[in-house]
Amino acid sequence: MVADNSMDFLIASRRQRPGNDPIFALNAEAKQRIAAGEDVINATIGALLDDEGNLATMPAVVEALRQVDSRVGAGYAPIPGRPDFRQAVIDDLLAGSSLHDVSVCVSTPGGSGALRMAMDDFLEPGQTVLTGSFYWGPYQTLADEAGRELTTFNMFAEDGRFDTAALDASIGELLAAQGRCMVILNTPCHNPTGYSLDADEWKATSDVLRKHAKTGPLIVLLDVAYAYYAPDALEAAVKALAELADDLLVLFAWSASKSFAQYGLRVGALVASVPDAAQRDQINNAITFSCRGLWSNCNAGGQAGITRVLTDPVLSQQVKTERQALVDMLDRRVKAWNELAGPKERIVYPRYQGGFFTTVFCDDPKAKAAALREMGIYVIPTRGALRVAMCAVNEAAVARIVEGLDTVLA
Numbered sequence: 001m002v003a004d005n006s007m008d009f010l011i012a013s014r015r016q017r018p019g020n021d022p023i024f025a026l027n028a029e030a031k032q033r034i035a036a037g038e039d040v041i042n043a044t045i046g047a048l049l050d051d052e053g054n055l056a057t058m059p060a061v062v063e064a065l066r067q068v069d070s071r072v073g074a075g076y077a078p079i080p081g082r083p084d085f086r087q088a089v090i091d092d093l094l095a096g097s098s099l100h101d102v103s104v105c106v107s108t109p110g111g112s113g114a115l116r117m118a119m120d121d122f123l124e125p126g127q128t129v130l131t132g133s134f135y136w137g138p139y140q141t142l143a144d145e146a147g148r149e150l151t152t153f154n155m156f157a158e159d160g161r162f163d164t165a166a167l168d169a170s171i172g173e174l175l176a177a178q179g180r181c182m183v184i185l186n187t188p189c190h191n192p193t194g195y196s197l198d199a200d201e202w203k204a205t206s207d208v209l210r211k212h213a214k215t216g217p218l219i220v221l222l223d224v225a226y227a228y229y230a231p232d233a234l235e236a237a238v239k240a241l242a243e244l245a246d247d248l249l250v251l252f253a254w255s256a257s258k259s260f261a262q263y264g265l266r267v268g269a270l271v272a273s274v275p276d277a278a279q280r281d282q283i284n285n286a287i288t289f290s291c292r293g294l295w296s297n298c299n300a301g302g303q304a305g306i307t308r309v310l311t312d313p314v315l316s317q318q319v320k321t322e323r324q325a326l327v328d329m330l331d332r333r334v335k336a337w338n339e340l341a342g343p344k345e346r347i348v349y350p351r352y353q354g355g356f357f358t359t360v361f362c363d364d365p366k367a368k369a370a371a372l373r374e375m376g377i378y379v380i381p382t383r384g385a386l387r388v389a390m391c392a393v394n395e396a397a398v399a400r401i402v403e404g405l406d407t408v409l410a
């Protein structure tokens with residue numbers, strides 16, 4: 001039978017889906033111009049490139065992956081992930097914390113998988129997840145796909161610091177409206193602003209979270225995709241959350257993508273820290289069930305290789321050294337940015353001490369980004385700002401980006 005052309009095969013909510021991710025589209029355009037010989041700066045994509053523009057990797061990680069037994073890589077991993085991988089992630093994230101011994105973990109395809117699963121298991125269909133007003137765009141996509149909504153609280157107060165009053169109000173509203181609340185916080189090195197909450201901000205945030213925790217189930221999902229790019233800030237976050245774990249649910253979206261420069265490996269984990277043993281078992285069962293229902297199981301060879309680099313004393317030391325060289329390279333760009341952009345009155349951006357991105361506040365970001373493209377500079381327009389991927393440009397390019405911004409923001 002021939003299908004009637006007027007017949008809609010897609011369900012209504014899926015018919016207007018955009019065909020192309022905007023970041024990948026701008027990246028493709030910049031690459032095309034570079035290939036055609038133009039002197040273009042491509043500050044779009046969220047992968048760490050070396051100063052020559054090649055994807056930065058950690059040789060010890062690459063070697064460990066190469067050494068994975070072919071039968072291990074070819075076989076299925078257990079549904080919740082390899083036990084040694086799950087333990088290694090908990091050790092990596094929580095060694096020395098009171099959360100260490102009360103946490104369960106499942107393997108997910110990247111941090112993205114962990115975020116998606118958390119929305120499925122800790123919010124009812126149609127409920128709303130909360131995050132800051134600047135956020136990684138796929139949070140919205142993941143929520144859409146999961147049949148959840150996303151709303152935001154104002155992220156920065158007048159003084160440029162984390163707006164805990166806005167967080168307070170939004171959690172209160174969501175708890176009142178839907179009886180539960182899940183908030184995603186992305187620190188350290190927030191995407192897209194590079195912002196890391198400091199100890200004082202965590203104190204104020206903890207007060208807000210504690211205040212609401214008694215009203216209804218409150219779930220704090222810490223997205224630690226950039227954990228290794230500001231380890232002190234991660235420690236401050238874990239410390240603050242450990243003190244709250246009796247009152248609310250602490251989740252972590254852990255990822256090997258940036259931490260081990262293995263974006264395509266799709267290795268990640270959802271970690272849930274639950275002091276109550278009965279609840280912990282129930283949550284462990286639910287997230288294991290979700291693994292089966294969402295993706296069955298994850299990359300077996302990837303988990304085996306990442307487990308080795310996390311646990312083998314020689315390899316893990318080698319990886320730490322290699323990673324530090326990459327963090328130092330990125331930090332040089334951050335320093336150049338702060339030195340050059342800091343004094344420019346027109347370039348206003350949140351505290352930026354490290355991480356893949358910084359974000360410059362502006363009106364009409366689409367027009368400003370288009371004007372920059374005319375000058376051969378590619379950045380990502382977001383709501384009320386331009387995201388500059390410092391991970392993707394060398395130190396020398398920073399001056400040209402700052403000059404370009406200063407011109408278009410005039």
Ligand SMILES: Cc1ncc(COP(=O)(O)O)c(C=O)c1O
Pocket residue numbers: 046109110111112113136186190191223225254255256257263267268
């Ligand atoms: C804020 C944030 N969270 C999570 C991720 C997840 O990445 P992956 O799914 O590759 O682990 C990314 C990747 O860009 C990110 O920027």
